[in-house]
Amino acid sequence: MRILVQKFGGTSLSTPEAREHAIKHIRRALEEQYALVVVVSAMGRRGEPYATDTLLGLIDANGGSLASRERDLLMACGETISAATLCAMLQSRGLDAIALTGAQAGIETTSEFGNARITDIRTERLLAILKEGKIAIVTGFQGAAPNGDVTTLGRGGSDTSATALGAALKAEYVDIFTDVEGVLTADPRIVGDAKPLDQVSYMEICNMANNGAKVIHPRAVEVAMEADIPVRIRSTFSDGLGTLVAGQSVLRGKGHVQDRLITGIAHSVNVSQIQVHAAEGQYDLQLRVFKTMAENGISVDLINVNPSGVAYTVYDTETERAIGLLKRLGYEPQAVKDCTKVSVIGGGMNGVPGVMAMIIEALTEEEVGILQSADSNTTIWVLVRSADTVKAVNALHRKFQLHA
Numbered sequence: 001m002r003i004l005v006q007k008f009g010g011t012s013l014s015t016p017e018a019r020e021h022a023i024k025h026i027r028r029a030l031e032e033q034y035a036l037v038v039v040v041s042a043m044g045r046r047g048e049p050y051a052t053d054t055l056l057g058l059i060d061a062n063g064g065s066l067a068s069r070e071r072d073l074l075m076a077c078g079e080t081i082s083a084a085t086l087c088a089m090l091q092s093r094g095l096d097a098i099a100l101t102g103a104q105a106g107i108e109t110t111s112e113f114g115n116a117r118i119t120d121i122r123t124e125r126l127l128a129i130l131k132e133g134k135i136a137i138v139t140g141f142q143g144a145a146p147n148g149d150v151t152t153l154g155r156g157g158s159d160t161s162a163t164a165l166g167a168a169l170k171a172e173y174v175d176i177f178t179d180v181e182g183v184l185t186a187d188p189r190i191v192g193d194a195k196p197l198d199q200v201s202y203m204e205i206c207n208m209a210n211n212g213a214k215v216i217h218p219r220a221v222e223v224a225m226e227a228d229i230p231v232r233i234r235s236t237f238s239d240g241l242g243t244l245v246a247g248q249s250v251l252r253g254k255g256h257v258q259d260r261l262i263t264g265i266a267h268s269v270n271v272s273q274i275q276v277h278a279a280e281g282q283y284d285l286q287l288r289v290f291k292t293m294a295e296n297g298i299s300v301d302l303i304n305v306n307p308s309g310v311a312y313t314v315y316d317t318e319t320e321r322a323i324g325l326l327k328r329l330g331y332e333p334q335a336v337k338d339c340t341k342v343s344v345i346g347g348g349m350n351g352v353p354g355v356m357a358m359i360i361e362a363l364t365e366e367e368v369g370i371l372q373s374a375d376s377n378t379t380i381w382v383l384v385r386s387a388d389t390v391k392a393v394n395a396l397h398r399k400f401q402l403h404a
Contacts, residue, residue: 001130003171004034007140007162010051011179012236013082014044019089021236025177035130037165039140040086041158042078050081068113072152079139087137097135107143109151116151118143121168156217163220167227174229176216177236182243183215185264185402190393193403199244204263204347207379211266211343262346262400265393272319273336273371273383276326277309286310292325302341302374302381311372313383336371338386343379344396350377362399366391
């Protein structure tokens with residue numbers, strides 16, 4: 001069988017009109033002789049009746065407390081409603097479809113409620129359904145713990161469900177349908193002439209997703225990369241093939257390799273910079289600072305360590321708590337709130353001189369101050385004040401000629 005996995009996000013299923021677009025893609029895949037697994041998210045976003053955040057609001061309206069096991073049971077309802085609704089629409093059109101929960105589809109997970117990890121997918125039932133010529137509609141974002149309890153996979157879990165199923169079934173492609181035309185060179189809400197990308201490597205899309213681009217969850221990409229399953233990020237509302245995400249061997253085989261220095265600009269908002277300076281002889285400052293952050297569950301990022309102290313970022317929501325902990329250690333931390341981490345991403349920058357100079361030049365021309373920077377072989381990060389976000393992202397987009 002030529003197997004295709006299609007995943008439809010919340011905006012792709014939120015209205016009858018959107019669901020009709022999804023059904024067009026399903027029909028087209030069947031016409032192309034694919035055996036089809038359709039993974040669905042909960043319908044809509046916060047405020048809409050069956051969105052996950054709306055369901056969670058029932059907890060606040062009814063006492064405000066619910067154990068994590070029962071919370072997962074509640075959160076899994078949104079995807080179940082989506083699967084049954086789409087199944088009804090397909091059956092009414094004469095298409096043979098069957099709806100399955102994650103557990104029924106064979107998705108086994110750890111027992112970590114709210115952020116479970118997939119441990120195995122037993123594909124026997126799904127393969128039998130596909131061999132019968134039926135469309136298997138699977139609830140994303142969920143599976144079953146060893147004792148049978150319903151578990152959820154955390155934010156972006158439906159993407160992970162789709163790529164994990166694609167890997168287990170050895171699918172030809174995994175199509176992630178969303179409300180944008182694939183991966184763009186920057187956030188189109190900030191950069192008006194952001195350009196759609198025909199292809200990106202697994203590593204590039206992982207870096208973009210980890211640094212603010214929201215088209216696919218990083219965990220999902222990691223699963224696809226490990227199994228070498230090509231992913232296409234597509235718009236539900238058009239016929240385009242979107243962006244192909246694959247390894248270099250697949251991209252070369254399809255004639256997609258491009259010689260480009262920078263792939264895109266991503267950004268993450270709502271972070272704060274914290275600096276702690278060491279007094280003479282304070283050689284244990286770095287250890288004490290980061291051990292304290294870890295012990296108190298505070299995630300740190302953009303880390304610079306040097307003999308005179310440390311600089312790093314935390315989410316704005318953790319800033320005051322982090323400062324309080326550092327003061328209790330006897331330090332006098334300095335914090336800059338309301339910052340944005342801007343990421344310049346490109347597999348072609350490795351070993352190429354002058355990229356950092358171009359970044360500094362672009363930001364200097366726009367009078368954007370750099371508070372901190374860091375780099376890897378495929379990404380350079382700069383920290384700027386939130387008020388400079390739009391100027392910074394657009395300046396870098398222009399500097400590296402990424403416009404459409």
